[in-house]
Each structure stands twice: as C-alpha cells, then as structure tokens.
Amino acid sequence: MGDYQLTHLKELESEAIYVLREVAAQFERPVLLFSGGKDSIVLVHLSVKAFYPARIPFPLLHIDTGHNFSETLVFRDGLAKSVSAQLLVGSVQDSIDTGRAMEEKGINASRNVLQTVTLLDAIEKNKFDAAIGGARRDEEKARAKERFFSHRDEFGQWDPKNQRPELWYMFNGKKRMGEHFRVFPISNWTEMDVWQYILAENIELPSIYFTHERNVFYRDGVWLAEAPFMEMKPTEKIEYKRVRCRTVGDISCTGLTLSTADTVEEIIREIAATRVTERGGRYDDKRSEAAMEDRKKEGYF
Amino acid sequence: MELLRFTTAGSVDDGKSTLIGRLLYDSKSIFEDQLDAVRRASVQKGSEYLNLALFTDGLRAEREQGITIDVAYRYFATPQRKFIIADTPGHIQYTRNMVTGASTANAAIVLIDARNGVIEQTHRHTFLASLLGIPHIIVCINKMDLMDYREDVYTRILNDFQDFANHVFPDQDMRFIPISALKGDNVVKPSENMPWYVRGTLLHHLETIPISQDHDLVHPRFPVQYVIRPESDEFHDYRGYAGRVAGGFFHPGDKIIVLPSRLESEIESVDAYNTALSEAHPPMSVTLTLKDDVDISRGDMIAGANDIPQESCNIDAMICWMNPRPMQLQGKYALKHTTQDVRCLIQEISYVLNISTLNEIKDKKALQMNEIARIRLRTTKPLFFDPYKTNRITGSLILIDESTNETVAAGMIL
Numbered sequence: 001m002g003d004y005q006l007t008h009l010k011e012l013e014s015e016a017i018y019v020l021r022e023v024a025a026q027f028e029r030p031v032l033l034f035s036g037g038k039d040s041i042v043l044v045h046l047s048v049k050a051f052y053p054a055r056i057p058f059p060l061l062h063i064d065t066g067h068n069f070s071e072t073l074v075f076r077d078g079l080a081k082s083v084s085a086q087l088l089v090g091s092v093q094d095s096i097d098t099g100r101a102m103e104e105k106g107i108n109a110s111r112n113v114l115q116t117v118t119l120l121d122a123i124e125k126n127k128f129d130a131a132i133g134g135a136r137r138d139e140e141k142a143r144a145k146e147r148f149f150s151h152r153d154e155f156g157q158w159d160p161k162n163q164r165p166e167l168w169y170m171f172n173g174k175k176r177m178g179e180h181f182r183v184f185p186i187s188n189w190t191e192m193d194v195w196q197y198i199l200a201e202n203i204e205l206p207s208i209y210f211t212h213e214r215n216v217f218y219r220d221g222v223w224l225a226e227a228p229f230m231e232m233k234p235t236e237k238i239e240y241k242r243v244r245c246r247t248v249g250d251i252s253c254t255g256l257t258l259s260t261a262d263t264v265e266e267i268i269r270e271i272a273a274t275r276v277t278e279r280g281g282r283y284d285d286k287r288s289e290a291a292m293e294d295r296k297k298e299g300y301f
Numbered sequence: 302m303e304l305l306r307f308t309t310a311g312s313v314d315d316g317k318s319t320l321i322g323r324l325l326y327d328s329k330s331i332f333e334d335q336l337d338a339v340r341r342a343s344v345q346k347g348s349e350y351l352n353l354a355l356f357t358d359g360l361r362a363e364r365e366q367g368i369t370i371d372v373a374y375r376y377f378a379t380p381q382r383k384f385i386i387a388d389t390p391g392h393i394q395y396t397r398n399m400v401t402g403a404s405t406a407n408a409a410i411v412l413i414d415a416r417n418g419v420i421e422q423t424h425r426h427t428f429l430a431s432l433l434g435i436p437h438i439i440v441c442i443n444k445m446d447l448m449d450y451r452e453d454v455y456t457r458i459l460n461d462f463q464d465f466a467n468h469v470f471p472d473q474d475m476r477f478i479p480i481s482a483l484k485g486d487n488v489v490k491p492s493e494n495m496p497w498y499v500r501g502t503l504l505h506h507l508e509t510i511p512i513s514q515d516h517d518l519v520h521p522r523f524p525v526q527y528v529i530r531p532e533s534d535e536f537h538d539y540r541g542y543a544g545r546v547a548g549g550f551f552h553p554g555d556k557i558i559v560l561p562s563r564l565e566s567e568i569e570s571v572d573a574y575n576t577a578l579s580e581a582h583p584p585m586s587v588t589l590t591l592k593d594d595v596d597i598s599r600g601d602m603i604a605g606a607n608d609i610p611q612e613s614c615n616i617d618a619m620i621c622w623m624n625p626r627p628m629q630l631q632g633k634y635a636l637k638h639t640t641q642d643v644r645c646l647i648q649e650i651s652y653v654l655n656i657s658t659l660n661e662i663k664d665k666k667a668l669q670m671n672e673i674a675r676i677r678l679r680t681t682k683p684l685f686f687d688p689y690k691t692n693r694i695t696g697s698l699i700l701i702d703e704s705t706n707e708t709v710a711a712g713m714i715l
Binding site for chain 2: 048137193
C-alpha cells in the first residue's frame with residue numbers, strides 16, 4: 001500500500017461520516033430508520049462517531065411490523081438507550097387497525113409491503129425531511145442505481161428516471177415543501193465490508209445473527225422460522241435446526257441459514273465461502289424479478 | 302487493502318456490460334443465485350449462451366430495451382483491492398450520468414470496438430474522462446476475436462487514439478489492452494490467442510495502478526461541514542469543526558487561516574471520534590479544534606496559513622450542462638462549492654467546445670444539454686478555490702436551478 005492511503009474500510013467509514021454530517025447540516029428534521037438489522041446498527045455506530053462528543057442530532061425510527069424476532073426488539077431498546085437517542089416506533093398493526101393498510105392473507109402473507117404505508121405516515125406526521133437508511137447498492141439490482149441522497153416526491157415515491165446527478169461529493173438536498181429525501185450513507189459498502197467493520201470495531205449485534213436452535217420449515221429454497229402467524233402448507237414440516245440470520249427482515253421474510261457460526265470471524269468465513277447472495281435469503285425479494293424496484297416506486301425504503 | 306473506483310465508458314454496442322460481467326464472473330464475484338437468475342433471463346431472451354451483460358442491467362425498462370440508462374454501481378474485490386465500478390451509459394443523452402460516475406473515479410476504462418476503431422464517441426468519452434480529472438485511463442480494444450486477434454489492428458487503433466489524445470491531454474497516464482470480453486481474453490485471464498501482447502491483463506492493471514497520489518497532498522484545505530457543540534457538562538466549552546480533509550495535511554500546532562474572515566489561529570487538536578490524531582490527510586473525516594475562540598460556520602474554509610486558496614467572485618470554469626432546459630446567458634442559478642451555497646449569474650459563454658474536433662465555437666447565447674463550454678460567472682459571495690486540475694474538491698462546483706431544484710451543471714474551475 002502507498003503512503004497516505006487509507007484502507008478501504010477507513011475510506012468507506014470516512015465517506016459515511018461525511019454523508020451523515022451533510023444530512024445534519026442540510027436538513028431540519030432528519031431521522032434514522034432503524035430496522036434492528038446489522039446495517040442500521042452500523043449506521044448508529046457511525047452516527048455516534050460522526051457527531052462525537054455531541055449526541056446524535058436525530059431520533060431513531062423503527063417501523064414495527066409486529067412480526068419481529070423478540071431478540072431484535074430487546075436489542076433495539078438497549079441500543080437507543082446506550083447512545084441516548086430518542087426512539088420512535090411506527091406500528092404496522094396500528095395502520096392495519098385504522099384501515100390505512102390491508103393485511104395480506106394466504107401462504108406467502110407478509111407485512112413487509114405494509115411497512116411503506118406506516119413509514120410514509122410516520123414521515124408525514126413527524127414532518128421528517130430526511131430519512132437515513134442502511135441500504136447498500138450491492139444488495140439488489142434496483143438499489144445499484146440509487147444515489148446517496150435520493151429524492152422522494154410528496155407521495156414518498158421514487159422516480160428512477162429523475163434522480164439528480166451526484167457530482168463529486170456535493171449533495172443537492174433542495175426540495176419543495178412536503179417532499180423528503182432518503183439518504184444512504186453506506187451505499188458503497190458491500191455485505192463483506194459491513195461484517196469486516198463490525199469485527200474491526202467490535203460492534204454488538206442481536207443474538208439471532210449467531211447460531212441458535214429454532215423450529216423452522218423449508219419453502220422455495222429458504223428456511224423460514226415457525227411462528228403463530230405463519231401459514232404453512234400441509235406438505236411443509238417443522239424441523240428443529242441450528243440456524244442463524246444472515247439478513248434480518250421480520251420473521252415472515254427472513255431466510256435462515258443452517259450454520260454453527262457463533263462469532264463474527266466465523267460468520268465472515270462462512271460468507272466468504274458462500275454461494276448465495278445476502279438477499280438471496282430474503283423471501284420478499286423472490287416475489288418478482290423487479291420486486292424491489294416496484295416497492296421503491298411506491299415509497300419503500 | 303485499498304479502494305479503487307473506476308468508470309466504464311463505451312457505446313451500447315461496444316460490449317461494456319459484457320466486459321463488466323466478465324470481470325465479475327472470472328474473478329468469482331458472482332453468486333450462485335445471481336448466476337441462476339441471469340441464466341434464466343438469458344434463455345428467456347433467446348440467448349444460446351450466458352449473457353454476461355445481464356448481470357449489470359437492473360431496471361425494468363433497461364432489461365426490456367436491452368440497454369443501460371443510468372449509473373449502476375457494482376462491487377467486487379480481489380485479495381489486492383476493493384473495487385467500485387461506476388457503470389455508465391454510452392448514449393450521448395446520458396452524458397450527465399457518465400460525468401456523475403467519473404467525478405470521483407481514480408481510473409476510466411474506455412472501450413473501443415476493434416472492428417470500428419476510434420470513433421466520435423471514443424473522443425467524447427476520453428475527453429470527458431480527462432476533463433473530469435480522472436488520473437488513469439485504460440483503453441480496452443475489445444472484440445479482438447472478431448478481428449482474428451491481429452496485432453496490426455491493435456497497433457493501428459493505438460496510434461489513431463494517441464494522435465487524438467496527445468492534443469487533449471499530453472501528460473495523461475494511459476494504457477492500451479487488446480481484449481475479448483465475450484471470450485475472456487486479457488480481462489482476468491491472459492490471452493492465449495495474442496502472444497504478441499505481454500503487458501498484463503485488465504485486472505492486473507486495475508490491481509496495480511498506483512493511486513496514493515490521486516488526492517491533492519500539497520495544499521491544506523478543510524471546508525467546514527458541521528460545527529459540533531455538545532454544550533454538555535462534560536464538554537461544556539467544546540467547539541469542533543467537522544468535515545473531510547480536501548487537501549494537504551493537518552497536525553496539532555499547525556498555523557491556519559479561516560476564510561472568509563481571515564482570522565488566524567493554530568490547530569489545537571485533530572480528532573477522529575474519541576482519538577486525538579497526530580495527522581490528517583484526504584479523504585479523512587475529522588473534527589478540528591482551534592486554540593482561539595473564533596467564529597466559524599459551515600461554508601467557511603480552514604486553510605494553511607501560508608498556502609491560501611484563490612478568492613474571487615468572478616469564476617472562469619468549464620461546465621457540462623445537464624438539463625433539458627438550456628442554460629441562458631444572464632441566467633441566475635444557485636451554486637454549491639465545497640460546503641458553501643451562493644447564487645450566481647452567468648456572465649459570458651466564452652465558447653462551446655466541439656468535443657470531436659476540439660474546435661471552440663464562439664457567439665453562442667445558450668447551452669444545450671450535454672454541451673461542454675467555458676463560461677464566466679459571477680457569484681454573490683466570494684469562493685475560495687483551487688484550479689480543478691490541482692484539487693478536484695476545491696476546484697469543482699455544481700449549479701442548481703432554483704425553480705425546479707434540479708442539479709443542472711457540473712463545473713470545473715480553471
């Protein structure tokens with residue numbers, strides 16, 4: 001390596017901190033979308049670093065489908081407290097109860113898509129003008145085209161043909177009333193970068209990322225967790241397996257990997273040898289070829 | 302491990318998407334489920350073989366039309382380096398996307414179809430790469446398999462290219478590689494069909510190009526991005542200036558000057574989170590504290606006391622116009638430069654550049670989308686800048702149309 005050259009992790013970290021500070025500087029009411037997954041946990045860690053020794057200048061918002069792994073919720077509460085951040089929770093159940101969203105029925109029912117309604121309502125209610133998320137461009141085809149600062153119109157919608165060019169590192173966050181931005185500070189991080197960073201910085205994660213035993217069943221190439229609200233086909237059988245979550249959606253859409261990895265180093269070794277992408281285990285993405293793109297057009301993360 | 306960002310430029314039929322697919326595939330960066338998805342899509346499209354280009358086309362419209370219409374970022378790593386590819390379209394109507402991807406790139410791959418040689422688009426893309434200050438250009442002469450892998454074809458194209466290039470950027474670092482993205486020659490694996498070429502595969506060049514000098518390491522420049530004031534009991538009087546080092550080095554004890562106030566002070570500390578550093582350089586994000594209690598806000602610049610940037614309201618710049626609404630002489634726009642926001646007036650269009658001939662066309666009163674021109678503009682407050690060729694951060698600016706909030710131009714200060 002040459003002199004005065006940062007490692008890739010240090011450079012990515014510097015870029016993410018720069019983006020977070022830009023959000024705090026350009027917007028009046030930013031919020032950090034916290035899913036409980038490793039990417040949003042890394043974002044909180046980066047936010048602490050960006051604004052130290054002051055507190056994080058924005059609250060955390062969790063869109064709770066009601067179908068979360070309990071470990072994720074416990075972890076969420078603990079993390080918010082430890083960084084002295086305000087935690088807001090948007091409830092998909094409330095959206096269903098008030099008629100704002102319709103519960104899906106059937107074998108492949110999930111509240112994943114309903115999160116969009118709850119999210120947009122929370123943004124409007126709190127008048128957030130920027131929502132920071134942990135999405136990365138390597139995750140999925142429709143995300144490969146995202147900007148750091150992604151403009152959403154007054155309906156929360158994303159028009160891929162109309163995103164502003166991002167030149168050098170100058171972000172144009174100008175908008176009309178009622179519009180907002182989604183900002184993605186770890187856009188250039190890959191799954192492996194995130195895990196290497198977690199290891200290097202010794203970041204704590206919810207236990208479901210590590211091996212544990214659970215009742216699961218096999219469907220369409222992924223193992224899903226058994227839960228009261230999960231409808232199973234007659235041919236599907238419950239088995240008790242050692243699994244871990246590679247990526248965390250809620251229970252209905254998180255594919256679990258058979259694994260005995262119980263440290264971050266072992267997880268990294270497994271991922272390096274793996275043959276399936278991270279989101280390959282996400283059941284929500286399998287629903288169609290352009291699933292993510294369609295959700296984004298409607299205002300998803 | 303270092304990080305290298307590169308762009309790919311070439312017209313839609315030059316095989317650019319196939320090249321990226323080949324890079325990812327041969328370096329074993331493609332996962333099983335992605336491979337399955339592309340196999341299925343290849344069959345659906347009527348392909349007999351695995352269509353490598355389909356790894357990179359993402360949006361519905363693109364997959365349907367079979368072309369790339371936006372910048373797509375792809376990631377892969379070898380044991381040597383982590384790479385970010387800004388895959389950009391070749392169509393002239395998407396110049397704005399190419400400029401976007403190119404603005405932070407260390408290297409540009411310019412693709413030439415061996416059957417056609419150097420064409421207008423080659424000129425345009427190469428010129429843009431140089432204009433955007435990309436330090437390293439790698440010219441890949443593709444589809445050598447269709448020209449029987451002949452050395453004379455490669456040599457002729459190389460000479461044609463250099464005739465053009467020597468006018469525009471005589472000191473540019475350029476390399477020329479004969480490849481076949483479709484068959485895999487010289488992309489990741491050395492070609493057995495071209496024994497006359499011994500200068501290394503594309504991946505070898507990407508892994509070994511020296512990039513540590515690509516930042517400006519000479520002139521200390523720190524645009525203040527955000528002021529950190531905890532006002533807590535523990536850090537009651539702490540006032541830190543957060544930002545990313547844009548040039549040069551900063552150490553505790555350095556004498557600095559704040560612009561525009563011109564107040565002088567000394568650096569008290571250079572902090573990264575809870576660690577006090579002995580040195581910071583680009584592109585580190587740090588927080589500076591100063592010995593004196595001076596009033597600094599976002600948009601100000603902290604510079605070396607003996608190395609002050611240029612200061613002016615009259616700016617001479619090369620710009621690329623990026624909007625369907627043409628730029629008007631005497632038009633007023635918002636302008637962003639580092640962390641500063643000002644407004645400006647377009648005073649003069651010195652000339653519009655014909656990128657193919659490099660002729661300067663005078664007496665134009667407006668700029669159309671994708672045109673490159675030299676202009677003069679006047680700002681409401683002075684900018685503190687360096688020439689773009691010295692520092693890509695303090696030498697760049699963007700223009701914003703306030704009625705639509707769109708970013709309408711990229712500018713490089715002369």
